[in-house]
Amino acid sequence: MWSYVGGVSVLSEARSREPGGLVGRAEEEAALRALLAGHRLVTVSGCAGVGKSRLACAVTDTMTHRPWRRVVTVRWQGRGQGVPGALGAAAVGALTGVRPQRDTADAGTVVRNLPEEATLLLLDDVDPVHAECIGLVQHLLMARPTLRVLVTSRHCLGLGDERVLTLGPLSLETPDGTGGRPAAVELFERRARAVVSGFRATGADLAAVEDVCRTLEGVPLAIELAAAQLARHSVRELAGKLEHHQSWLTGRHSGLRRHRSLRDAVGAGYVLCERPERVVWARASIFAGSFAESTAVYLCAGGGVEPQDVPGCLARLAARGVLETVGDPGGVRPPRYRMMSAVREFGAARLKEAGEFPVAAERRLGHCRRVAAVAENLWSTGGQRQAVQLLGSERDDLTATLRHALTQPDHAEAALETALNLWFWWGVYDNAAEGRDHLGRLLPLCDADSALRVRGLWLAAWLTVHSDQPAAESLLGRAWPAAVLAGDDALVGRIAHVEGLLALHRQDERAAAEHFRQAADIIPPYAPGGPSAAVSHAALAVVQAGFAPSRAQRSARRAFTVPGVREDAWATAVARCAGAYVDHRSGHSGRARQRARRALAALDPELPAPHVLAALRQLISDIESGAANRRRLPFVPTPRAGRPADAAAASPVPR
Structure with a gap:
């Protein structure tokens, strides 16, 4: 009783x-x-x-x-x-x-x-x-x-x-060897059968159920409340609504009263927090992904919350289940935290009610601007692994910041600078489509005479050259005069490099070689903000291999003499790949295979440059299959929209 x-x-x-x-x-x-x-x-x-x-x-x-x-x-x-x-x-x-x-x-x-x-x-x-x-x-x-x-x-x-x-959320992974469904999906289907008799998702509906469970992060209460919505929405409609927000979920739950609403379930924990913890919760909800303790101190301090109090608030919020610790809690590295989506939505609502969202968004912009600048500096000075790791951990907030800047014209310049400093993230790691999208939206918001805008036009052209050559030509046509008038040698050289890529798409190897030669000669040593001269030397060697093998050998060797190339792991890998390819086209297939294998072994496993990896594997495959005279340009690095599905997909324009 x-x-x-x-x-x-x-x-x-x-x-x-x-x-x-x-x-x-x-x-x-x-x-x-x-x-x-x-x-x-x-x-x-x-x-x-x-x-x-x-x-x-x-x-x-x-x-x-x-x-x-x-x-x-x-x-x-x-x-x-x-x-x-x-x-x-x-x-x-x-x-x-x-x-x-x-x-x-x-x-x-x-x-x-x-x-x-x-x-x-x-x-x-x-x-x-x-x-x-x-x-x-x-x-x-x-x-x-x-x-x-x-x-x-x-x-x-x-x-x-x-x-x-x-106790954590339900698993979103399919059980190994059982042929069953993830636990989260199984719970959704079981609860859905109370609403729709005999419900079992298949095909597109199953994919939508998996999306729902993934969006709700496997939380059983949220999944049950979502399943109850099938009385009013189809599974695919439900998946679309939950992508935008999920605090609206309610249902006639048989347990506690607060479990009849996802918002009330989260809010019950908010009521128990002290004021400083509530303030930190609300302000930290601006983060779209995981965040470091030091970043939270920068963003959450002020308004009655002292900087030295923020770490304690974070620890207490983590103990209450409001925050999750990610990485290695208690390890040598400082802790990182993240919020589940429903918790973040609740905090964001409190942040907007307090009128603090604009300030929090501006602080997040300042943080992301510094992150991008640090990452670009690391990339340019030999710390490429650290640069990629940094961007991997901050990617969600960088994306959210660049998107939010579209609604704030006064943030556009800072957001464009951030996007420009991420050039290697877009171009080297097959995120060209994402980078193109950000640049295409930010460039019209910036001053036409801005130096940042000119660099943005070049970067947009580099990221577009593989998918839309006329658009890339148009962008270069607007960037070239401003770069020449500004006397920016690095930018002029990189524009010439993209012109070489466009010439390759027109199957004009000699014109491409001339553009790559100009780029290699003009780009200054250690110039940040884009590929080094070594990459242009390597591209020149690959192109020359088709009509001037001896000059191709010299160009391949010159790629290794560019100052700073040994500290640039990506440029070094590109140069090694080009050298192996030139050997192969010159008839030295045995030496080419040895070079390609050494280059493949030297690749940093934590820096898997997709183009280089795929090109080396394709080259080794060509040599071993006896395709000594196969006319292929296997590697002139061109940004792609996504990671290649196989080695052959990484080859540039075939002749």
């Missing part, structure tokens, strides 16, 4: 069980059984909606070898923090079956009412009375050796003998 004491819902000798049982929680169930069998205090923790209470009830219901004779459950049902002593009064009522005359009770009163028989006390959903729960549990365990306590909470109690099982 249910009774209510001081805002606490008490369930004694009865169980709350969801229809359909648990999905995808076999390992967690086994782990919890083992912990309960061997320890007196166990806490199931995790973020909102992952199914902590459901797992606890399912395990205590189904355990066959129980070291207790009865189970007593106390569950908090009130809103916000409770009156001190309310949890103790609820425990007395649950343990004795008699509601106490007062709505509060201290630990001593609870201890005096403890039964002698072996009991498992389940304190369910105790976040609002977390502080009182710590003291109560400590007294109970000291007073009764036959008592065991199972707690469900967003964060652990922190007591010495406590064992913690942290």
Whole structure:
């Protein structure tokens, strides 16, 4: 029977069980059984909606070898923090079956009412009375050796003998070797069958269900609420709506009242936070991806939150399940955090309500501008692995910042500078389509006489040359006069390099060779902001191999004499590939194969330049298949829209 004491819902000798049982929680169930069998205090923790209470009830219901004779459950049902002593009064009522005359009770009163028989006390959903729960549990365990306590909470109690099982979202991966479906998809389908009889997704609908589960990040509550929407939306409509936001999800959930809305489930944790934590939560919601502690200090400090307080707020938010730690928590590197989408949406709403979104967006722009500048400097000075790692960790925020700048004309110049500093990310790592899109939207917003805009025209042309040659020619036609008038040798040389690529598309090798020669001669050593002269020398050698083999050999050797080439791993790989290709076209196939294999082995596995890798593999394949005279231009580096599906796809324009 249910009774209510001081805002606490008490369930004694009865169980709350969801229809359909648990999905995808076999390992967690086994782990919890083992912990309960061997320890007196166990806490199931995790973020909102992952199914902590459901797992606890399912395990205590189904355990066959129980070291207790009865189970007593106390569950908090009130809103916000409770009156001190309310949890103790609820425990007395649950343990004795008699509601106490007062709505509060201290630990001593609870201890005096403890039964002698072996009991498992389940304190369910105790976040609002977390502080009182710590003291109560400590007294109970000291007073009764036959008592065991199972707690469900967003964060652990922190007591010495406590064992913690942290519950995460459901898996989005297909089980290996079983042919089954991901646990998240299976839960969606099971709940959907309560709305649409016999529902089972196939084909495009299955892909849409997977998209829904991926967008909801595998959180069981969110998946169940989404499945309930099939009464009003098709699966594909639902997937489209959830891509934009998900806080609108509601449903007639049979559990706690706050679980009937995803927004309320997240907001229940917000109510329990202190003001500085709420402010940090809201301001940190501006981050689209993971973020470093130092970045959060820069962005979240101010307005009553001191910089030195931000790390502590982040740690407490992580303990409450608001933030996730990524990477190696507790390791040598500083921690990084991320927010789940629903948590970020809730925080962003609070940020806009406070009128702080414009300031937060401007600070994020400043951070991304510095990240791009640091990455470009690392790339140009030999730290290419670090540059790629930095951009990999900051990619989501860089993308969000560049998109937001389209709505803020005063941010356009800074955003364009950021995009220009990412030239190697767009051009070397097959992100040309994304870079083209950003540049195409930002360039019209910038001053026509701006030096940044001229560089942007060149970069847009370089990224476009493979997919749309007329557009690239038009962009170069606008960039060339301004670059010459500005006396920017590096930009003039790089424009000449793109002209060489366009000549290759016209199958005019001699014109291409002349353009590449001009680029190699004009680009100054150590010039940042684009490919070095070594890349133009390598392209020149590849083109000359078709009509001037001896000059091609000299050009290939000159690529290695450009100052700074040894610190430029990408340019070095390009030069090695060009040298091997020239040897192959000159009839030295054995030497070419050795060079290609050495170049392939020398590639940094953490810097897999797709064009170089594919070209080297194609060259080795051509040599081993005996295609000594095959007329192919396997490697003149040209930005592509996506990673090549196979080695042959990386070859440039065939003759």
